[in-house]
Amino acid sequence: MDLSEKSRQSLLPSFLYSSSATKTLGVERVLSRNAGSPAPPPSNDGASPASFLIQAPSEPGKIAMYSPAFYAACTAGGIASCGLTHTAVTPLDLVKCNMQIDPAKYKNITSGFGVLLREQGLRGLFRGWVPTLLGYSAQGACKFGFYEFFKKYYSDIAGPEYATKYKTLIYLAGSASAEVIADVALCPMEAVKVRVQTQPGFARGLSDGFPKFVRSEGYLGLYKGLVPLWGRQIPYTMMKFASFETIVELLYKYSIPTPKEQCSKTLQLGVSFAGGYIAGVFCAVVSHPADNLVSFLNNAKGATVGDAVKNLGLWGLFTRGLPLRIVMIGTLTGAQWGIYDAFKVAVGLPTTGGVAPAPELAQLKAGA
Numbered sequence: 456m457d458l459s460e461k462s463r464q465s466l467l468p469s470f471l472y473s474s475s476a477t478k479t480l481g482v483e484r485v486l487s488r489n490a491g492s493p494a495p496p497p498s499n500d501g502a503s504p505a506s507f508l509i510q511a512p513s514e515p516g517k518i519a520m521y522s523p524a525f526y527a528a529c530t531a532g533g534i535a536s537c538g539l540t541h542t543a544v545t546p547l548d549l550v551k552c553n554m555q556i557d558p559a560k561y562k563n564i565t566s567g568f569g570v571l572l573r574e575q576g577l578r579g580l581f582r583g584w585v586p587t588l589l590g591y592s593a594q595g596a597c598k599f600g601f602y603e604f605f606k607k608y609y610s611d612i613a614g615p616e617y618a619t620k621y622k623t624l625i626y627l628a629g630s631a632s633a634e635v636i637a638d639v640a641l642c643p644m645e646a647v648k649v650r651v652q653t654q655p656g657f658a659r660g661l662s663d664g665f666p667k668f669v670r671s672e673g674y675l676g677l678y679k680g681l682v683p684l685w686g687r688q689i690p691y692t693m694m695k696f697a698s699f700e701t702i703v704e705l706l707y708k709y710s711i712p713t714p715k716e717q718c719s720k721t722l723q724l725g726v727s728f729a730g731g732y733i734a735g736v737f738c739a740v741v742s743h744p745a746d747n748l749v750s751f752l753n754n755a756k757g758a759t760v761g762d763a764v765k766n767l768g769l770w771g772l773f774t775r776g777l778p779l780r781i782v783m784i785g786t787l788t789g790a791q792w793g794i795y796d797a798f799k800v801a802v803g804l805p806t807t808g809g810v811a812p813a814p815e816l817a818q819l820k821a822g823a
Contacts, residue, residue, distance in 0.1 A: 473763070477726045517803035521607055525804070530600030532798035536791040537595025542588045543790075546571075546580040547783045549652050554776045555651045555750040560624040564779050583652040590644025594637045599795060601633035602696060623697055630696035642684055643677035649753035672756065680752045683760065687745030691738045695788060698737050703730040703808035715809045723806045728793040730808070735788025739781045745774045746780065 518524045528566065541548070550567040553560070561567040571579055588715040606629040618625055643665075650657055651664045658664030706726050707715050715723065761783040768776060798804040 459673050470478060480757045520804075521603075525602055526604055528799065528802050528804060529603045530596045531796045533597070533599030534592045535593035535595075535798055536599065536795040538592030539794065540787050541585055541591035544584075544783055544787055545587055546585045547779065548587070548672075549582060551776050551779050551783065552652050552750050553752075554779065555697075555747050556754050558775060583660065585646040586644040586648040586651065586664070588667060589661070590641045590648065593644070595791075597637035597640050598630075598633050598692060601636055602629050605629035605632045623701065626697040626700050627693050630692045631689050634692040635685065637692075638670050638681065638684045638688050641688075643679045645679055645749070646677050646753050649680075649697060649750055653750070653754045654655035668712075680749050683745050683748040683752055687742045687749055690745070691742035691784075694741050695734055698734040698794060699730050699788075700808040703727065706730060708755045711756060715806075719771045721798050723809075724793055724800065725795055726809065727796040727806055728789045730789075731792030732785045732789030736781055736784040739777070739784035742775050743774075743780055747772050747775055 468569060475637055518528055540683050546568070550561065550564060550571065552565055553571070554563075561570060568580075575582065580717075606625060609625050613621065613625065644661075647661060647664045647668050650668055651660060658667055672679070706729065711718065711722070711726070718726075747767055748760060748763050752758050752760070755762070764772060770811065792807070
């Protein structure tokens with residue numbers, strides 16, 4: 456492999472990172488070509504001057520973009536983002552799951568909390584928090600870490616022109632691929648969590664619930680809900696990442712007069728939270744039917760998807776517990792993006808999204 460091919464593999468379309476300096480460099484290259492003058496010479500790292508892809512920025516002492524350390528940081532940010540937020544909303548999740556399983560008893564959010572407080576006390580509102588923390592920490596690590604990996608991977612396959620033109624498809628493909636892996640990590644803990652939360656007396660938590668679940672249904676039983684989990688989480692994650700990236704870009708384009716790189720880190724993190732909350736509302740609606748299926752299958756031993764549809768009905772499948780889930784997922788998703796980007800900022804990385812594709816390709820076509 457020659458030097459120019461190696462350098463090409465380390466380059467990315469500019470919409471995948473934020474740097475005003477590199478965008479200026481790209482425009483200067485195009486203008487010099489259109490003026491008939493020779494292209495600038497290769498950079499010190501050997502990058503080909505014919506490439507429309509610009510080296511991702513890095514500074515001394517900071518993590519280089521798309522390096523192993525970058526992916527490790529994104530993985531750690533995902534652990535904090537998903538593990539902490541899902542654990543914090545355990546009481547809401549507990550009420551939601553019980554409303555899905557026993558709507559006659561848990562009629563609405565208010566009465567659901569009342570029933571749980573009367574029967575299990577304040578401590579009971581956090582039943583299942585350990586499998587929640589472990590399961591969603593593992594899921595977050597894979598979700599965010601692999602999303603960043605697949606986003607670059609598919610951009611490299613598509614090439615600079617198509618990666619920029621079809622950036623939303625890159626977001627969708629990258630997030631779907633990441634979630635397939637993330638749900639394999641989540642599924643065992645999700646199965647135990649739902650059983651602990653919705654069957655009184657089954658177990659106190661993970662320590663006694665996990666071995667009891669395995670004795671009852673075997674290790675394969677831990678993955679009984681994997682396909683419905685994919686059905687819930689893959690559309691959710693595709694919506695979560697693609698809509699977030701789009702919403703944040705629109706916010707910077709139309710609502711904030713200052714370019715992103717000139718905004719304070721506090722404002723950028725506020726945009727991340729707002730974009731995440733709006734994306735979360737869409738996520739909740741798209742993934743809710745599968746969420747009802749997962750709760751039903753993990754609660755009832757030997758139950759099938761057909762049993763769930765027959766018991767819940769199509770209307771119930773789409774609407775049972777939906778208002779609470781919109782509130783929960785909106786807040787959850789906003790907080791996740793806020794925590795994830797805050798972690799990235801803390802280690803010297805830019806926040807996610809908000810940069811429109813660089814204009815070099817469009818300018819070159821116009822001047823051709």
